[in-house]
Amino acid sequence: MNSFIPCVDFAGFGLDIEDTSQADPSSVQKIADQLYSAFTNVGFVYLKNYGISPDELEKVLEVSRQFFTLPEDIKRKSERAENGNSGYVCQGRESFNRERPPDLRESYNITPCERSKLVFPQDLPEFEAVITEYYNRCHKLAMRVLHVIAIALKIDSPDFFEKQHKYINCGANLTTLRTLYYPPVQDPNAVLPKQIRCGEHSDYGSITLLWQDACGGLEVMNNKGEYQSVPPLNDAVLINIGDLMQRWTSDKLLSAKHRVLVPEDNYMMVRQSVVYFVHPDDECVVVPLDGSDLYKPITALQHVLDKFDETY
Numbered sequence: 001m002n003s004f005i006p007c008v009d010f011a012g013f014g015l016d017i018e019d020t021s022q023a024d025p026s027s028v029q030k031i032a033d034q035l036y037s038a039f040t041n042v043g044f045v046y047l048k049n050y051g052i053s054p055d056e057l058e059k060v061l062e063v064s065r066q067f068f069t070l071p072e073d074i075k076r077k078s079e080r081a082e083n084g085n086s087g088y089v090c091q092g093r094e095s096f097n098r099e100r101p102p103d104l105r106e107s108y109n110i111t112p113c114e115r116s117k118l119v120f121p122q123d124l125p126e127f128e129a130v131i132t133e134y135y136n137r138c139h140k141l142a143m144r145v146l147h148v149i150a151i152a153l154k155i156d157s158p159d160f161f162e163k164q165h166k167y168i169n170c171g172a173n174l175t176t177l178r179t180l181y182y183p184p185v186q187d188p189n190a191v192l193p194k195q196i197r198c199g200e201h202s203d204y205g206s207i208t209l210l211w212q213d214a215c216g217g218l219e220v221m222n223n224k225g226e227y228q229s230v231p232p233l234n235d236a237v238l239i240n241i242g243d244l245m246q247r248w249t250s251d252k253l254l255s256a257k258h259r260v261l262v263p264e265d266n267y268m269m270v271r272q273s274v275v276y277f278v279h280p281d282d283e284c285v286v287v288p289l290d291g292s293d294l295y296k297p298i299t300a301l302q303h304v305l306d307k308f309d310e311t312y
Contacts, residue, residue: 203240
């Protein structure tokens with residue numbers, strides 16, 4: 001595989017280890033050092049041996065395919081509300097780069113928080129169970145990754161970031177699982193100038209977990225300002241730094257811009273991805289941990305609401 005994204009073996013702190021207090025400290029420190037190098041140089045890393053099986057992912061992709069191939073009027077019964085974040089988002093609704101036309105994709109958001117009433121498709125009863133279980137698995141993995149990041153940053157309390165995300169799935173926290181579907185382009189001539197599948201953007205929160213299918217298409221900006229292809233790696237998950245983590249670390253950890261292009265050699269190719277966007281608790285005030293004034297204090301909620309205003 002030719003990629004500028006490093007690959008880190010997470011077996012020493014993955015979900016297969018039920019009791020993390022039994023993890024080997026030297027192995028965890030090695031992982032922490034490798035993540036720090038990846039996140040300070042690129043902002044992205046592949047994790048392998050992290051503890052979520054390919055079968056679990058395939059269940060999510062399959063039930064998502066079943067939903068996204070339903071008639072549009074059926075899908076819109078589960079549409080994302082303006083005052084929330086859960087539900088179906090139709091093609092053309094989002095624009096991650098306002099200098100381009102709307103993105104060529106659909107999505108379904110699961111945001112189990114006080115601000116967003118959960119919405120599940122009634123015409124596909126198995127959807128809720130499969131997606132909810134995967135959300136829970138992502139939550140556990142994200143907490144492991146945040147713990148190791150704290151070790152990498154030499155924060156006195158290794159559970160510092162975990163404490164800032166304590167309301168995931170139970171309260172005021174906008175952490176979201178998105179299943180995304182990039183439909184075939186039936187008529188290439190209908191694609192507008194500069195229109196792509198997902199416009200250039202960085203993620204809003206602390207970290208992101210990303211799985212993409214074999215179609216690929218993801219590109220990440222390198223430290224020279226150039227976009228490079230990031231192909232899928234079998235049985236690996238991509239982890240990237242979000243804007244709030246970059247603010248927390250005074251730009252030590254990088255929130256890299258990325259995008260998804262339309263495949264020029266096969267417009268009919270469908271693409272799917274599953275993304276877990278990890279956000280701090282709504283009332284968490286993010287300030288630089290080094291005490292600098294590089295960024296003004298902002299709550300996690302205000303930051304994401306500002307970004308929603310730019311996107312929708």
